[in-house]
Amino acid sequence: MAAALLRRLGQTLFVLFGISVLVFLVFFATPGADPTARIAGKNASPETMAKVRHEYGFDRPLPVQYATMMKKLFITRDLASYVDRGELVVPEIIEAAPVTLSLATGGAVIWVLASVTMGTLAAAFRGTWIDRGLMIAGLIGISIPVFWLGQVANLITQARYHDSWLFSWVPGLGYVPFTESPVGWFKVLIIPWIVLAVLFIGIYGRVLRADLVAVSGEDFMRTARAKGLSPARVLLRHGLRTSMITFVSLFGLDFAQLIGGGALLTEVVFGLQGVGRLTYQALSNLDLPLIMASVMYSAVFVVLANAVVDVIYVFLDPRVRDGR
Amino acid sequence: METQTAASAPSPSRASVPGPWRMAGRSLTANRSAMTALAALMLVTFACLLAPFYAGDVARTDPFTSNVAGSFMLGGQEVDIMQPNDNPLHLGLSPVGPTWNPSAYMLGADSQGRDVAARLLYGGRNSLLISFSAALVCIAIATVVGVSAGFFGGFVDTALSRLMDIMWAVPVYLFAISLSIVTISQGLKIGPFTIESDNLLIPIFIIALVYVPYAARPIRGRVMALRNAEFVMAARSLGVPQHRILLRDIVPNVSTTLVVLTPLLTALALLAESALSFLSIGVQAPAASWGTIIQDGEGLIYTRPMVAIAPGLAIVIVVLALNILGDGLRDALDVRETSRRGA
Numbered sequence: 001m002a003a004a005l006l007r008r009l010g011q012t013l014f015v016l017f018g019i020s021v022l023v024f025l026v027f028f029a030t031p032g033a034d035p036t037a038r039i040a041g042k043n044a045s046p047e048t049m050a051k052v053r054h055e056y057g058f059d060r061p062l063p064v065q066y067a068t069m070m071k072k073l074f075i076t077r078d079l080a081s082y083v084d085r086g087e088l089v090v091p092e093i094i095e096a097a098p099v100t101l102s103l104a105t106g107g108a109v110i111w112v113l114a115s116v117t118m119g120t121l122a123a124a125f126r127g128t129w130i131d132r133g134l135m136i137a138g139l140i141g142i143s144i145p146v147f148w149l150g151q152v153a154n155l156i157t158q159a160r161y162h163d164s165w166l167f168s169w170v171p172g173l174g175y176v177p178f179t180e181s182p183v184g185w186f187k188v189l190i191i192p193w194i195v196l197a198v199l200f201i202g203i204y205g206r207v208l209r210a211d212l213v214a215v216s217g218e219d220f221m222r223t224a225r226a227k228g229l230s231p232a233r234v235l236l237r238h239g240l241r242t243s244m245i246t247f248v249s250l251f252g253l254d255f256a257q258l259i260g261g262g263a264l265l266t267e268v269v270f271g272l273q274g275v276g277r278l279t280y281q282a283l284s285n286l287d288l289p290l291i292m293a294s295v296m297y298s299a300v301f302v303v304l305a306n307a308v309v310d311v312i313y314v315f316l317d318p319r320v321r322d323g324r
Numbered sequence: 325m326e327t328q329t330a331a332s333a334p335s336p337s338r339a340s341v342p343g344p345w346r347m348a349g350r351s352l353t354a355n356r357s358a359m360t361a362l363a364a365l366m367l368v369t370f371a372c373l374l375a376p377f378y379a380g381d382v383a384r385t386d387p388f389t390s391n392v393a394g395s396f397m398l399g400g401q402e403v404d405i406m407q408p409n410d411n412p413l414h415l416g417l418s419p420v421g422p423t424w425n426p427s428a429y430m431l432g433a434d435s436q437g438r439d440v441a442a443r444l445l446y447g448g449r450n451s452l453l454i455s456f457s458a459a460l461v462c463i464a465i466a467t468v469v470g471v472s473a474g475f476f477g478g479f480v481d482t483a484l485s486r487l488m489d490i491m492w493a494v495p496v497y498l499f500a501i502s503l504s505i506v507t508i509s510q511g512l513k514i515g516p517f518t519i520e521s522d523n524l525l526i527p528i529f530i531i532a533l534v535y536v537p538y539a540a541r542p543i544r545g546r547v548m549a550l551r552n553a554e555f556v557m558a559a560r561s562l563g564v565p566q567h568r569i570l571l572r573d574i575v576p577n578v579s580t581t582l583v584v585l586t587p588l589l590t591a592l593a594l595l596a597e598s599a600l601s602f603l604s605i606g607v608q609a610p611a612a613s614w615g616t617i618i619q620d621g622e623g624l625i626y627t628r629p630m631v632a633i634a635p636g637l638a639i640v641i642v643v644l645a646l647n648i649l650g651d652g653l654r655d656a657l658d659v660r661e662t663s664r665r666g667a
Contacts, residue, residue: 011489015486015489015490015493018486018487018489018490019490019493019494022490022491023502026502026506027506030503031512031513038509038510139644139647139648139651140644142643143591143639143643143644143647144639144643145599145602145615145618145636145639145643147618148598148618148635148639148640149636151618151621151622151625151636152636154625155625158626159626257495257496260495262495262497264497264501265497265599268603279498283603283604284604286509288505291501291502291505294498295499295501295502298494298495298498299494299495302494303493
């Protein structure tokens with residue numbers, strides 16, 4: 001087991017290094033334009049350009065530039081935005097992180113509950129109209145662009161039916177910190193959570209149903225049925241528990257991706273000032289340092305989260321734990 | 325009971341035994357939902373191809389120039405494109421809403437007074453073109469990566485798989501956003517070639533690139549399974565050269581995986597394209613795509629929701645049809661390795 005953990009650690013370090021190089025190359029070595037101009041923003045003065053060139057070492061070889069950039073991002077954390085009057089970008093991102101975390105966590109709770117229910121029901125009623133209906137609903141969920149669904153949700157809850165009893169409780173767009181008002185936090189986030197969850201409910205519900213159906217042909221399921229257990233017990237205690245292995249490993253990946261940037265579109269549509277919306281604003285005024293920092297931090301977060309999931313997995317799965 | 329000796333048994337000829345592709349085709353045509361999806365896709369594509377005809381001869385508008393001061397004829401009356409707001413609380417003007425009349429702003433106008441229906445068709449051309457091309461480019465790259473990794477194994481496999489791991493770890497949309505912002509701001513110069521920032525090749529290649537790991541993984545898995553299959557072993561022990569095994573035994577057997585991946589990747593690419601265009605780093609103004617029209621409609625969502633709803637519905641219909649078609653193809657071709665999951 002120690003060997004498996006060590007190997008995973010080595011792999012993680014390697015991927016972290018690889019990602020930092022990849023992101024660096026995307027931003028600074030894409031052929032075509034001077035990275036100085038990109039960092040300094042539109043219509044920068046020659047003095048700013050010279051300052052940027054010196055600060056980032058653009059007059060020196062690429063490896064030196066890479067090292068400078070990593071130092072500014074992770075060690076001194078003094079990467080500053082030139083478009084936004086020298087605002088330090090790393091603290092800005094850390095400040096926005098709780099919003100993204102709130103959004104992704106709540107969405108994940110809804111998506112896990114709903115997709116487990118959906119997948120199990122569909123497998124239990126396999127071949128009936130309930131199964132077909134749920135699977136088509138899931139497929140529709142997968143096919144809806146999240147930013148559009150968010151707009152339609154806004155249209156319904158903020159305007160068209162806002163005055164009806166159903167949606168009169170929906171507050172205006174924006175974020176309320178949990179520490180300020182837990183109820184306000186919940187009210188503001190519940191609709192974004194649902195909108196964010198729709199896609200994943202579709203994916204996970206379908207994956208879980210397929211797994212449950214595949215598992216139902218296994219020997220241990222037949223044994224359970226032969227023992228005379230009720231069909232519900234067979235499905236839930238024996239089938240679902242086995243199928244959850246795939247579910248959980250997929251969940252780890254997607255949840256990390258969501259916090260690392262997948263929630264951007266939802267944040268933009270609902271005006272939630274998280275890391276994604278910060279990145280979006282940086283897009284509109286071409287604030288490259290901020291975009292790069294948020295991409296880099298997100299990618300690092302995703303890699304670390306995946307490593308943690310894998311380690312938990314090593315402890316949970318007896319086949320891996322006892323060495324293959 | 326019919327018993328035949330080996331000598332009298334008819335030798336299997338091409339005409340009597342349908343090949344695997346024909347069998348798959350039969351099973352697909354028998355799948356009613358897949359056929360409906362295919363029909364819907366063809367209908368949408370055909371409608372979008374007719375965009376110039378619709379704009380020029382039916383609606384008689386130019387969907388690419390601002391027309392806020394204009395007016396049009398509806399039922400013999402002249403109607404201003406920009407009208408006083410229906411909502412007494414809002415001052416200012418709103419674009420005209422849907423008239424449901426194909427020759428006069430059927431779906432209303434956007435905030436620049438352009439015909440939404442005509443833009444929807446033109447936008448569909450771009451959206452469909454980008455997503456389909458991106459899927460093809462992606463599959464081409466992924467085939468090279470997946471087949472070399474799976475077939476050669478060893479160092480090639482390790483290097484390529486690690487590279488895919490790295491690309492996979494960057495959230496897909498963030499990766500696409502990074503590539504877009506860098507190229508959209510100033511275009512791309514590769515050697516003597518300059519690609520302007522409004523060239524559709526930019527979103528096509530960006531979307532293709534970010535989904536390569538997604539497609540390369542199942543291809544690699546399939547090739548690795550094939551490499552140890554008995555018929556490949558047999559070929560190898562007969563002394564068939566490597567390149568011949570690769571071209572004659574491996575690649576034809578991977579092709580089913582590629583066929584199943586095509587609609588699924590096109591669906592993903594369409595969603596990615598619309599998201600990038602919605603963030604204004606995909607298709608550049610004044611050109612349209614379904615994503616840019618949704619963005620145009622964002623500011624009008626409470627007053628003229630149709631501007632955003634129509635392109636969104638178009639995306640949902642096309643992506644849904646592609647997913648259904650992909651599922652149908654998977655069942656018909658019996659490809660088990662190509663599931664929707666990313667990892």
